[in-house]
Amino acid sequence: MSLTKAKAATRRAFGERVVELGKIHPDFVVFESDLGKSSQSNLFGDAFPNRYFNMGIAELNTMAAAAGMAAGGRTAFVASYSVFLTMRALEAVRSFVCYPKLNVKLYASHGGLTAAIDGVSHQGTEDIAFMTTLPNMKVLVPADSAAARAACDLALETPGPVFVRLMRDPLYEIYEPGEKFVIGGSKVVRPGADITIASYGDILFQSLMAADDLAKKGIEAEVLDLYSLKPVDTAAVLASVRKTGALLVAENHQARNGLGYELAVCCLKNCPVPFDNLGLQDTFAESGDYGLIIDKYGFSAAKIAEAAERLLRERRTEEIHSPALGG
Amino acid sequence: MNTALSNQRAAELAAIAHQIRFHVIDMVYKAQSGHISPGLGSADIMASLFFEVLRIDPQNPKWADRDRFVLSKGHSCPVLYTSLALRGFFPVAELDTLRKLGSRLQGHPIAGYLPGIEAASGSLGMGASQAVGMALEGRMLGAKYDIWALLGDGETNEGLIWETAMAAAKYKLGNLVFIVDRNGLQTDGACDTVMPTEPLDKKFEAFNWKVFKIDGHNIPEIVATMQAAREYREGPVCIIAKTTKGKGVRFMENTTEWHAKAPNTEQYQRALVELEESGV
Ligand SMILES: Cc1ncc(C[n+]2csc(CCOP(=O)(O)OP(=O)(O)O)c2C)c(N)n1
Ligand SMILES: [Mg+2]
Numbered sequence: 001m002s003l004t005k006a007k008a009a010t011r012r013a014f015g016e017r018v019v020e021l022g023k024i025h026p027d028f029v030v031f032e033s034d035l036g037k038s039s040q041s042n043l044f045g046d047a048f049p050n051r052y053f054n055m056g057i058a059e060l061n062t063m064a065a066a067a068g069m070a071a072g073g074r075t076a077f078v079a080s081y082s083v084f085l086t087m088r089a090l091e092a093v094r095s096f097v098c099y100p101k102l103n104v105k106l107y108a109s110h111g112g113l114t115a116a117i118d119g120v121s122h123q124g125t126e127d128i129a130f131m132t133t134l135p136n137m138k139v140l141v142p143a144d145s146a147a148a149r150a151a152c153d154l155a156l157e158t159p160g161p162v163f164v165r166l167m168r169d170p171l172y173e174i175y176e177p178g179e180k181f182v183i184g185g186s187k188v189v190r191p192g193a194d195i196t197i198a199s200y201g202d203i204l205f206q207s208l209m210a211a212d213d214l215a216k217k218g219i220e221a222e223v224l225d226l227y228s229l230k231p232v233d234t235a236a237v238l239a240s241v242r243k244t245g246a247l248l249v250a251e252n253h254q255a256r257n258g259l260g261y262e263l264a265v266c267c268l269k270n271c272p273v274p275f276d277n278l279g280l281q282d283t284f285a286e287s288g289d290y291g292l293i294i295d296k297y298g299f300s301a302a303k304i305a306e307a308a309e310r311l312l313r314e315r316r317t318e319e320i321h322s323p324a325l326g327g
Numbered sequence: 328m329n330t331a332l333s334n335q336r337a338a339e340l341a342a343i344a345h346q347i348r349f350h351v352i353d354m355v356y357k358a359q360s361g362h363i364s365p366g367l368g369s370a371d372i373m374a375s376l377f378f379e380v381l382r383i384d385p386q387n388p389k390w391a392d393r394d395r396f397v398l399s400k401g402h403s404c405p406v407l408y409t410s411l412a413l414r415g416f417f418p419v420a421e422l423d424t425l426r427k428l429g430s431r432l433q434g435h436p437i438a439g440y441l442p443g444i445e446a447a448s449g450s451l452g453m454g455a456s457q458a459v460g461m462a463l464e465g466r467m468l469g470a471k472y473d474i475w476a477l478l479g480d481g482e483t484n485e486g487l488i489w490e491t492a493m494a495a496a497k498y499k500l501g502n503l504v505f506i507v508d509r510n511g512l513q514t515d516g517a518c519d520t521v522m523p524t525e526p527l528d529k530k531f532e533a534f535n536w537k538v539f540k541i542d543g544h545n546i547p548e549i550v551a552t553m554q555a556a557r558e559y560r561e562g563p564v565c566i567i568a569k570t571t572k573g574k575g576v577r578f579m580e581n582t583t584e585w586h587a588k589a590p591n592t593e594q595y596q597r598a599l600v601e602l603e604e605s606g607v
Contacts, residue, residue, distance in 0.1 A: 034481060034484070034513050034514045034515050034521055034522070035514060035515070036514075036515045037514065037515060038514070042515065054515060054521055054522070055522070056481070056484030056513075056521055056522025057451050057452075057481050057482060057484040057485055057513065057514075057522070058484045058485055058486060058522070060486065061486060083450075084450070088450065117360045117426050117434055118360075118434040118435065118449075119426070119433040119434030119435045119437075119449065120433070120435070120437070120449075121401065121434075121435040121447070121448070121449025121450050122434065122435065122449065286428070286429075286430075286433060287426040287427070287428075287430065287432075287433045287434035288426065288427060288428035288429070288430075289427075289428065292428045293428065296428065
């Protein structure tokens with residue numbers, strides 16, 4: 001699959017799709033907290049002013065009010081930055097959305113370090129940990145416009161709470177319009193036999209670029225897009241690692257309690273293989289240019305390629321010392 | 328004691344406010360990221376605070392008896408960084424590093440990186456609560472210093488502000504002053520449209536705060552009111568300062584457009600010309 005430069009960020013594609021769906025489904029509503037332009041949920045507000053509630057800068061109240069609106073079965077999207085949705089409003093999400101399994105759909109822009117330049121207060125670098133930990137919550141992270149549109153459809157049609165993490169800036173397009181995505185699904189975006197690289201969202205592109213570099217050195221990486229983080233497609237991951245024998249996870253998130261930890265547990269239980277995971281190493285990030293930041297904190301294409309080579313070197317050493325464990 | 332500001336001192340503070348405005352525009356242009364218009368609107372308040380009212384010592388930023396200032400509307404930090412640099416807390420040249428990798432000038436303030444920053448902020452509402460915590464400590468210690476916090480008017484949408492307001496009144500925090508930058512705008516539009524907060528003065532009064540309403544661009548009035556706020560010891564004070572968001576650059580005034588946008592070169596040059604012509 002090839003990458004083309006994206007014209008719009010996933011938050012834009014998602015915002016446009018919410019409007020299209022609003023025309024088909026007259027019943028759902030959208031809540032937001034004075035970040036309509038930033039989340040692009042204002043598109044829905046322009047199209048359906050009576051179904052759009054700007055609750056001011058009051059994320060906890062917004063979320064709990066959305067729960068109230070959803071209590072009778074109605075679907076409510078709630079838009080804000082990922083950091084505010086998943087932390088300021090966390091108790092409402094846990095106890096009053098997830099516990100009663102309400103149809104509240106978290107529309108989270110500026111996920112991870114895609115808000116790098118704004119600094120730590122605006123970086124949603126623990127959002128996946130919080131959201132995947134909550135019972136009844138489903139978590140999607142689309143990498144491009146086609147995936148973001150599909151995530152919007154999935155959020156609306158799947159009963160119960162769904163969290164969708166979106167990006168601030170346009171990066172790349174990888175999927176054809178109309179590509180099929182399912183809850184619990186994944187995609188092999190590049191096949192390979194030597195090592196599995198699992199990632200999602202913006203870091204999928206870094207992983208693909210890393211795979212290109214590795215190919216020049218004769219290493220064929222298999223790159224997986226785990227756009228559904230919860231439920232996660234463990235069958236696809238296990239099938240891949242049974243073939244490649246090594247797993248590297250790269251994500252724009254804390255390394256702790258993200259996809260890396262999830263898949264480490266999965267492999268330990270089912271198919272232990274040499275493993276590493278890249279993400280923020282128990283640290284906050286800082287302000288700066290997105291490309292420089294993801295490199296400094298260790299999940300740029302260059303850092304992913306380095307880690308893959310290291311993992312394969314370690315595996316060879318291991319094989320020499322304990323041949324019985326090889327393969 | 329309330330001492331009226333001399334005309335000369337008022338003119339000096341106005342000149343500092345002008346310099347602050349210049350640097351706010353300049354640093355956001357160089358960073359190509361950050362918040363200009365919230366800073367332009369509060370430049371007169373910041374000049375009054377950092378160059379006249381606050382008891383602070385740039386040579387000794389951790390001086391135990393210093394007044395504490397918290398920028399609760401943390402997105403306005405270019406105006407805070409500029410005020411601190413011009414006051415001598417760190418080199419003015421460092422303003423050029425705003426939001427760059429490795430800089431002490433983070434996108435939103437964080438205590439401990441830069442001398443003079445007392446609290447992390449950026450998530451609206453949280454600075455005000457920290458200010459209350461600082462005031463509680465000062466009161467517990469019987470300390471002489473006061474706590475000052477600058478809030479946005481949109482920021483008062485947060486329930487936290489009113490939880491804070493109750494706590495400050497309960498403990499009769501006479502060492503606490505909130506200044507609300509009443510520019511009438513927040514991200515998505517006018518405060519009156521997004522989330523009406525009027526009558527803001529009556530709300531704070533109902534929470535047992537002493538309230539002053541002032542013109543946030545009239546430096547003698549700002550300074551006199553801050554002095555009156557300091558003298559009032561019965562409980563917390565809220566100064567509601569009517570301001571113009573983007574003040575000094577006509578095309579940035581009274582619009583949400585320049586809330587979080589960096590100017591291109593043409594806009595930057597035009598902004599500096601307009602600032603010169605504006606007389607503020
Ligand atoms: C908790 C939280 N929610 C949302 C934001 C995003 N945000 C940054 S500035 C802003 C508007 C602030 O308006 P106001 O308080 O009136 O400040 P000013 O007009 O002085 O810029 C918003 C919503 C934030 N920083 N924190
Ligand atoms: Mg305002």
